[in-house]
Amino acid sequence: MKVLFFSLLALSSIHAANKKIPGCGDQSFFVVEGKKIEFCWLPKIEAWVSIHCVQKKKPDCKALTLYQSLLKPVVVMESEELNGGKNPGSVLCGKIGGTLQYAILEGGSQQTFCSAADGSLIDSNALSNAYYAGEKIKK
């Protein structure tokens, strides 16, 4: 009986871990600054964002607000700010009030995320894509 109970418990936890969140094109865990965090892939903006950004309980997600702020002509990044081949996503994150967080992925590759005031995260490459998309609109 105990075996059956624990087997069911294990199965339900596996099911919960694999639960598909509506709105997520995909879900994955990344270790950011030593913490294992679940992310959601948003196909529309081609970005990894914290899972809570798409969960109904916490619809207010400041990381997505940071992303949207780059689509407006308010943020300007001067050419010299990128001298030395700086990652524009990293530079933009600081400019819009976010904090950079560092992830080491499976296999050792590196990736920066931008953390908003509420702790939500978005991959910094998405910020750079948003900025340049916004720049095209401005023209």
Added chain:
Amino acid sequence: MKIKGFILLPLTLLLGMGSVSHADDCEALNLNDDYNSPFRSMPVYDQDGSGTCYAHAAAQMVNYWRIKKGEKDLISPIYAAWQMSNNTGAKDTYAGFSKTVVSDLKKNGYCPSKQVETCLKAWKKTGGNLTDAQLIHFFEKLYKNKHIFNPLWLTDVDVSQDGYLGSRCEPLMNHVRKNEISFSYFQTSNEILKSIFKDCKPITSLASIPDPKVYEFATFKVKEQRIDESLAKGFPVAIDMCNTIRTNQKFRPMNEKNQVGGHKNAKGEKDCNYHAVLVTARKKIGNSCSYLVRNSWGAFDSPKGIQCACYLKSGYYNSNCTHPSRAKEIKEIVGCWYSKEDLLSNTDRVTTL
């Protein structure tokens, strides 16, 4: 009519042969797809807010060569940037050339990545879990205006106003304020980094690396030949690429007549941010011969509208990972494809081993 046909047929055949020959010019060369490719043992770096693209490209070129020779220990691009800039008398690691880094590594050796991490760990922790780039940038900001005639230099330093660091460095800044005397001893950020790396004894086993060669102010044809030759020999190539190509592939900062830097095109359009990257493959996409460019902006770097290649978690190499149906299957983006015409018009300097 018969005569016309008589002339046209061989002409068509000749033209056809020409196009076959052109297709052969773009025979697929790929340093990524083999199961033993050194790129499978190298991380995709994120240089973050550091101006060290030149060192990232150089360290990866050298690491690729070393892994091929059976070495496993990777050279840290951040260490390579510091060592070269320190040895050339520069104040900081900000911007440089891939060739200089390779030459410096050949002459002076390197400190293994794990030791570099050990040296930096305590500092990054004091600063509130800073990244390597943030730590280096902090020191560069701290010592930017320090000189012998400015004894009160520390009162002028306000790192919280730095767009990139924000308030992140406050814990480290407080540490500096508390220990002002010890920090006053150093005059530049490279000097303090020298003291941080003092326990690292460089491994000098890189003398056999081929001497780096640089091609600039060269015609497109010469640059193309050097890239192709290097790929055919099985080595990646470092290039200084105009970043505008990522968002506007039709941008032409250079042409056959204007090979010098090309910071502005003939119309005086916006200038380029030249960025050192690696070319790691060539293949025909549609009608264009295209090159794969490996960047140092993280494992998810994929500019919108450009085809990018990746390693999947399953171990497969995929030359087109754009708009993946299952994003989590991607382990890392290993580069993005640019047509030969677009890339050569945006390539300032070519560095090969």
